[in-house]
Amino acid sequence: MNRVVITGIGIYSCLGTSLDQVRDSLYKGKSGIVFDEVRNSIGFRSPLTGMVEKPNLKGILDRRQRIGLAEQGEYAYLSTLEAIKNARLDEEIIDRNEFGVLFGNDSSARAVIEATDIIREKKDTTLVGSGSVFQSMNSTVTMNLATIFKLKGINFTVSGACASGSHAIGIGYFLIKHGLQKGVICGGAQEINPYSMGNFDALSTFSVRVNEPTKASRPFDKNRDGLVPSGGAATVIIESYESAIERGAPILAEIIGYGFSSNGGHISQPNVEGPVRALEMSLRDAGISADLIDYVNAHATSTPVGDMYEARALNTVFGGSKPLVSSTKSMTGHECWMAGASEIVYSVLMMQNDFVAPNINLETPDEDSAKLNIATKTVETKIDTLLSNSFGFGGTNSSLILKKVK
Amino acid sequence: MKDQEIIEKINGFLVEEFEVDADKITPDANLKDTLGLDSLDYVDLVVVIESNFGFKVKGEDFVGIVTFQDFYNYILSKVGEKQEEVK
Numbered sequence: 001m002n003r004v005v006i007t008g009i010g011i012y013s014c015l016g017t018s019l020d021q022v023r024d025s026l027y028k029g030k031s032g033i034v035f036d037e038v039r040n041s042i043g044f045r046s047p048l049t050g051m052v053e054k055p056n057l058k059g060i061l062d063r064r065q066r067i068g069l070a071e072q073g074e075y076a077y078l079s080t081l082e083a084i085k086n087a088r089l090d091e092e093i094i095d096r097n098e099f100g101v102l103f104g105n106d107s108s109a110r111a112v113i114e115a116t117d118i119i120r121e122k123k124d125t126t127l128v129g130s131g132s133v134f135q136s137m138n139s140t141v142t143m144n145l146a147t148i149f150k151l152k153g154i155n156f157t158v159s160g161a162c163a164s165g166s167h168a169i170g171i172g173y174f175l176i177k178h179g180l181q182k183g184v185i186c187g188g189a190q191e192i193n194p195y196s197m198g199n200f201d202a203l204s205t206f207s208v209r210v211n212e213p214t215k216a217s218r219p220f221d222k223n224r225d226g227l228v229p230s231g232g233a234a235t236v237i238i239e240s241y242e243s244a245i246e247r248g249a250p251i252l253a254e255i256i257g258y259g260f261s262s263n264g265g266h267i268s269q270p271n272v273e274g275p276v277r278a279l280e281m282s283l284r285d286a287g288i289s290a291d292l293i294d295y296v297n298a299h300a301t302s303t304p305v306g307d308m309y310e311a312r313a314l315n316t317v318f319g320g321s322k323p324l325v326s327s328t329k330s331m332t333g334h335e336c337w338m339a340g341a342s343e344i345v346y347s348v349l350m351m352q353n354d355f356v357a358p359n360i361n362l363e364t365p366d367e368d369s370a371k372l373n374i375a376t377k378t379v380e381t382k383i384d385t386l387l388s389n390s391f392g393f394g395g396t397n398s399s400l401i402l403k404k405v406k
Numbered sequence: 407m408k409d410q411e412i413i414e415k416i417n418g419f420l421v422e423e424f425e426v427d428a429d430k431i432t433p434d435a436n437l438k439d440t441l442g443l444d445s446l447d448y449v450d451l452v453v454v455i456e457s458n459f460g461f462k463v464k465g466e467d468f469v470g471i472v473t474f475q476d477f478y479n480y481i482l483s484k485v486g487e488k489q490e491e492v493k
Contacts, residue, residue: 063425064446124462129453130446 003241004176005405007183007249008087009345010079013232014050014332018082023349026357027378031214031331033228039194039201046206048216049192050230050333061148067131069144070108072189072338075233076141077148080185083235084149088249089183091150097182097243100153102172103141104164104188106337109196111135141189141233153181159337161392162301164188166340169236170258170398176240183239188341190231197229203268205303217334218361219300219327220307220369227301230333234342252348253402256385257286263395270306270391275313278397282387283317286401291321292385293401295356297347299389300327301334310389311368322373324381326359340390340398351383351404412485413478419454433475440474459485 011018014032015025025032032050040047055074057066069077089099115128115136134140139157146155154175158168165188172184200206207216207226217228244251259282263274283290296314300307314325328346329335335342350357356379365374383404390398407415421428424441431440443451452463461484471477 064444067450122456124456126449126452126462127456130449 002177002179004173004238004255005241005244006236006252006255006348006402007239007244008083008089008235008237009252009348010082010086010235011232011342011345012052012075012079013234013335013342014052014230017052017078019086019349022346023353025331026328026346026349027353027355029331029358029360029378031217031360032230033213033216033333035210035213036194042194044194044198044201045204046201046208046226047210048207048213048228049197050228050232050335052192052232065148067129068134070111070135070140070191071193072105072108072191072231072233073135073141073144075231076103076145076187076189076235079187079233079235080145080149083185083237086250087237089237093247094149095152098153099151099183099185100175100181101142101146101151101155101185102158102168103145103186104158104160104166104168104337104340105138105141106159106161106164107191107196108136108138108140110191110193113195145185149185151185154184160396160398161394162334162336163340163390163392163396163398164337165234165342166388166390166398166400167260167396169238169255169341169344169400170260172238173255173258176238182243183237185235185237186341187233187235188338189233190336190338192231200229207302215361217302217330219298219302219330219359220311220365220372220374221362222364222366224302224304224307227303227329228333230335232335232338232342234338234345236341236344251405253351254405255400256288256403257282257401259283259285259399261397263397265395268393270309270395272309272312272316274395275310275389275391275397276316278399279313279317279387279389282399282401288385290318293318293321293323293387294381294383295347295350295386296323296325297343297386297388298325298327299391301329306391308366308368310391311372315368315371324356324375324379325372326357326375328357330360330362331357340388343388343390344400344402347386347388347402351386351402354382355380356383407485409482412482415458416478416481419458423450423454431474433478434473437471437474437477455481461488
């Protein structure tokens with residue numbers, strides 16, 4: 001079995017478009033949530049969202065490379081560029097080691113809707129243009145990144161709802177652990193455009209605290225009223241420990257455990273048992289006891305039912321040891337398909353810089369969250385081992401455990 | 407619209423869409439090579455023609471088009487047909 005390490009990370013999120021910006025936002029507890037006039041004007045129940053600037057890739061990528069990229073692919077290109085740079089990878093190393101790509105992504109709504117509008121209006125499929133199909137497929141991010149970066153290993157997309165990004169890293173970890181890949185560019189990407197979130201808004205899942213956007217996402221708080229959607233992209237480059245040492249790559253952390261499960265229950269209503277099984281599986285895989293976890297980056301999205309079940313699951317597994325817990329979604333909103341990867345990036349930044357980012361907006365814990373050791377302010381502390389949870393519709397659960405390499 | 411105006415309009419959208427230097431576009435130059443067209447790009451050529459001149463091109467219409475002059479002649483004849491229809 002190979003040891004699996006993280007050698008590069010990159011981020012394009014509502015907390016910043018570089019690792020330095022995002023580290024500072026996390027440390028300061030800065031929210032990236034805004035009031036979106038477009039959503040407000042087209043009948044959304046909630047106009048709140050995390051927001052990022054649209055990248056301008058003209059002059060950076062050629063025309064053919066650009067026109068196949070959907071919005072989330074543009075974000076993923078930029079986060080991957082940053083990760084490749086700080087992993088000190090180049091084309092020759094990527095080629096020699098047959099690097100692969102596994103990203104979490106579970107929609108590409110804008111491209112599908114725009115193509116459908118053209119076909120309905122013009123009654124001619126040709127007029128959707130040649131880039132549309134490459135933007136529309138769920139695998140849009142991986143097919144584009146694999147082409148742009150000339151990747152020759154594994155190449156597909158993991159669609160596991162809001163746990164997509166976490167499962168992508170987990171699957172990459174297994175491939176490297178079992179010697180099937182030397183390196184994989186993992187990550188998660190999430191479109192932000194309103195139409196990608198319309199049917200989610202329909203479920204009344206989003207917060208309507210419209211007068212206080214930055215206070216709307218409040219995981220574990222008794223007075224939360226729903227989640228806030230968000231997006232961007234995060235890249236986590238993983239390699240075998242041997243490969244990283246051999247090429248003198250920076251080692252940011254080691255992945256020591258991955259646990260997964262399915263609730264086998266309701267399509268949107270979570271439960272306690274499913275997440276507990278994923279948590280326990282990740283600990284078994286890591287070969288450590290629960291009390292060795294210093295920090296839990298919770299999935300908690302700011303929905304009353306979801307937060308409650310996660311708090312109960314964490315209390316079941318960690319009740320005795322009480323690690324520090326925070327949900328960075330209090331600042332980012334719910335980055336959905338990207339969240340499992342971005343939260344690994346956020347957690348690695350905390351580990352590198354000796355702090356736990358705050359679970360902002362937690363003013364009044366409820367009965368279940370009161371039993372957790374939640375960081376409501378930034379905590380200066382060394383993190384040796386951490387766990388990141390991600391859950392999704394259909395009852396999919398993923399837990400990843402990272403350890404500092406000394 | 408006069409023929410020269412139409413040719414300038416064509417050159418304008420080809421430069422914009424396919425990101426080539428304007429001075430590389432000459433009547434005798436090879437359309438495919440100069441614009442760097444692959445099979446996917448012809449789809450986008452159909453799109454820009456439709457959005458600029460309002461008519462749909464069939465794939466087989468491109469068969470006889472080699473140079474920019476061939477392309478201009480094709481567009482000019484199609485625009486002419488359209489104007490005749492209006493009359």
